[in-house]
Amino acid sequence: GQNIDQPTEMTATEGAIVQINCTYQTSGFNGLFWYQQHAGEAPTFLSYNVLDGLEEKGRFSSFLSRSKGYSYLLLKELQMKDSASYLCAALDSNYQLIWGAGTKLIIKP
């Protein structure tokens, strides 16, 4: 079956760095997405990786290893507003998104 695994909850300190991991098993693979979702709000797109390697976008970076079925989202210089859930989603061979349950990130002062 198809599956996405990511930690349920993580805690980090304001100003620090945090890495949120995601492993996936899908029927075929056409890319890996990360979305941010604040409580009670809609998810918003953060990043898309289809090739191996690191993509940097400001304070956020996303990494992909296709051979390992693994991705991570790296958040630097954490701010209180980064407290949110981070959703990992993989695009399978039918171009359907398989979603993880999300990682709730708590930022402490």
Add this chain to the structure above:
Amino acid sequence: DSGVTQTPKHLITATGQRVTLRCSPRSGDLSVYWYQQSLDQGLQFLIHYYNGEERAKGNILERFSAQQFPDLHSELNLSSLELGDSALYFCASSDRPGVEKLFFGSGTQLSVL
């Protein structure tokens, strides 16, 4: 603002009732997706339409149905409502059925009492 409009924002109803949720995608987007998100849960994919045709079905109950109209807006119909149907229902759109960068509406919060 994602450009995706969902109405109503909040809906309170009773068990056994039927409701209709409405979604207008971003201008030019042909794909519409419906998701259900229960409290502190992940996104559950319900159904995907592309240019008026059903493209994929997820874990959508038989009591639920959807359609996409010629003007590309979509409606999700939920009938014989149960307490467990209380959730946030999101609509999302994209401009093609391929690479799925989705733009989400702000959701409809359904409360079944």
